[in-house]
Every structure is written in C-alpha cells, then in structure tokens.
Amino acid sequence: MSDYAGFLITWTTYGTWLPGDVRGWRERSQGVQPARPQLESWCRDRLAHDAVVLRTGDRDTVEDACREHCRFRGWELLAVNARSNHVHVVIAASVSPQTVRDQLKANCTRRLRTQTEPLVVERTWSRGGDCQVLPNEEALADAVAYVLEGQDRQH
Template sequence: MDSPIAFFITVATYGTWLPGDQRGWVEYHKGWQLPDPVRELEAAAKMTEDAKILHDDQRQIVESQVRETCVHRKWVCHAVNCRTNHMHAVIGAFETPPKKVRGDLKAWCTRRLKENSMPQATENWWADRGSIRWVFDNEGLSQVVCYTLDGQDWEPDA
C-alpha cells in the first residue's frame, strides 16, 4: 500500500462523546458501536470533571497551537478547525507515526489551554484517543480539507 499524504485527525473534548453515546460511538479496536444508554451512564459516572466545552478564545488557542506545532515539527498543516466540542486537523507528517502526530497536537494544545486558564485549570481537555484517518491521494485530501474548513456548519436540506 502507498504511504499516506496526510492524516485526518479528529479529537473530541473531554466528556462530550462518551462510550454508549446516543449518536453511536467507536470502541477501541472494535469499531463503530450502536448507542447503549447504560454504558453512557456508566462512563458519565466515571468522569472526574465536567464535560469540556471550548469557547471562542480557547478555540483560537487550539488552532494557533496546531499550526505552531506543525511548523516546529516540520509537518504540513493543510487545515485545522476547532469547534466547541472537538477539533479536526489535516496534517502532512511524513515519516511520523500518526499516533505521535495526534498525541503531540493534544499535548501542546493542552499546555496552551492550561496556560491561558484560570488558576483552577482543567486537567482533562481531550478524549483519551481520537480518530486518525489516512489520506492517500489529492482527491481525498481535498475532501477532508473541505470538510474540515466548511463542512462543520453544513446542514442538509430538510
């Protein structure tokens, strides 16, 4: 198989998409799962903080830090969009394992968010993992960039 030209990374903020969620959810190494209200209640009971919703200045901090991390690591930031409850990034990170890319982005964004928070700073900003999709061609790259930048506010015709 060819090498990917980019990674499409999605990470939810802490507590906003729990195992069992009514929208469905992804179980590590097992794939997409149907809603499970009991499992969602169990996951919510284990939370150590409230779910994290990012406000506008925090979203700007995340987007800026993703770009800065990419420059520092010599990765290509094709697109980044931080929403109130998740972030998408399309990153060309040649010779770097995708889990390292995701981990570095989460770690550096967490540092910046903590630096700009009140003294009783949140410890948990992001979900444990997140999605990593490999992009292999320019058509796929164009699609994920378009989705990242413009698809978040798209609503189908009723």
C-alpha cells in the same frame, strides 16, 4: 514515496463524546459502534469532573497551537478546525498519525493553561482520538473540505 497523502485526525474534549453516544462512537479495534445509552450513562456517572467545552478564545488558542507546533515540526497543516467539543486537523507528516495527535493534544493543553484566561482542568481531552489515513490527493481534498466547510452543516 509514502503510501498515503496525509491524515485526518479528530479528538474530543473530555466528557463530551462518551462510549455509547447516540451520535455513534468507536471502540478500539472494533470500529464504529451503535448507540448504547446505558453505557453512555454509566460512563457519564464516572467522569472525574464536568465535561470540557471550549470557549471561543480557547478554540482560537487551540488552532494557533496546532499551527505553531506544525511549523516547529515541519509538518504541513492543511486544515484545522477547533469546535466547542472536538478538534479536526488535516496534516501531511512523515510520522505516525498517533504521534501527530498526541503531540498536538499536549501542545494545545499547554497553551490553554497559559493563555490570558486559562483553561485549567484535570483532563482537557478524551483519551486517544480518531486517526484516518488519507490514501490519495482526492481523499486529502475531501478531508480539507469537510474540516473547513462541513462542520456547520446539519447532518
């Protein structure tokens, strides 16, 4: 029996949510951090290329790639929502959330580069991503609702 019900995993497209961002950001091992505009500006000045924004077709490709990979691995994909600048998935899997995240990002990149209108950039995604362990069925249901219904709400 697992000590968790599943994972809420989020990753961003390259250059769209930088350290210091006013929306909040996470520093490795430090948690959520306040806005630091000078840090954000410094990071933006050092981008290797323009920020990546997913087109509607790209978003469909990403969601299909997540579904395909989860079927292949035998993971239970409970929700997926690809936005213009980030992706959310809720998954039940018997491997680490970081493994799930990294495999999904790699598969999505491959599919984006081979779709009818390819998205070919040096870096598609930001490094890493947020992996939240969902400890119980209630947390899992809340995460699914957030991913499927909460993305278009004004905060």
